[in-house]
């Protein structure tokens with residue numbers, strides 16, 4: 001066990017300006033505002049323009065972050081970007097972001113864990129800091145899912161949006177209450193084909209045929225993913241609470257991945273937490289995958305709901321399939 005305790009020092013978010021409403025989607029596919037609201041809880045989401053890439057939105061979140069923190073970019077010695085919509089397959093978006101921020105030599109890499117990406121990122125950063133390999137980590141969840149959306153598929157195109165959240169993960173000083181208490185991550189690759197971008201990798205390199213078949217876009221068997229999500233997110237939340245001797249009653253805030261309001265409600269019920277203690281912004285941003293938790297977290301810090309010392313559970317589920325949770329005092 002390390003003597004070094006680790007905390008989230010600051011968190012910030014950024015989204016593109018352009019709003020895509022349910023009514024806009026009614027004009028694109030055979031759907032209704034009523035269906036989208038009642039089946040998902042979504043009302044609008046953000047869509048980036050043709051010139052914006054993941055690192056551009058990530059940069060905006062990071063600029064806000066460094067304005068809030070006493071740390072400077074030169075203090076960062078680890079950069080982790082969680083994304084399934086990187087600027088390019090390579091180089092990593094983490095390296096691109098490092099260059100844009102002017103951060104000197106340090107490890108920088110992307111991780112692919114779908115919507116659980118931010119929780120994976122926090123877990124990795126915590127361990128780098130605990131074992132002395134890094135001091136101040138920048139962990140970013142960024143996603144431009146509208147860039148890989150199939151706009152002819154009503155099953156998926158209504159669900160996703162763009163955004164970024166960034167956190168500074170640093171050592172907690174002696175006597176400080178803020179701390180990442182515990183993290184839990186898991187996955188089960190046998191469900192990988194339920195949520196997949198089939199084209200563009202080494203399995204199906206980009207060709208005229210892959211593009212014509214829309215294989216470069218996101219494919220999801222939503223109904224099957226839904227059932228596994230309810231089970232896994234519930235279990236991830238219960239596990240992290242139980243092994244640290246807490247119940248839902250002790251928690252100030254649950255910040256769940258914003259994929260579907262019905263999944264969020266089921267998770268909240270599973271840990272018996274009051275609805276008013278659940279951070280929800282799915283109606284504004286839709287599912288922003290690895291950006292969803294830091295977006296919700298940062299927004300609740302900005303509007304004063306979350307305060308220093310609050311006990312919080314982060315809980316997510318996504319492509320892989322992956323899932324995980326974090327217990328922390330902000």
Ligand code: ACO
Nearest residue numbers: 031035114115154155158222223226229259260289318319
């Ligand atoms: N508008 C109108 N009707 C629709 C739409 C739409 N946009 N989409 C689907 N339907 C129809 C279907 O065609 C179907 O019609 P049918 O009964 O005539 O065949 C009916 O609605 C029901 O479809 P289901 O897929 O069973 O609907 P469900 O209630 O499961 O909701 C949803 C679909 C919202 C996708 C849900 O399953 C879900 O949220 N799944 C989980 C998503 C998730 O958690 N993903 C993981 C993270 S994403 C990541 O990692 C990138």
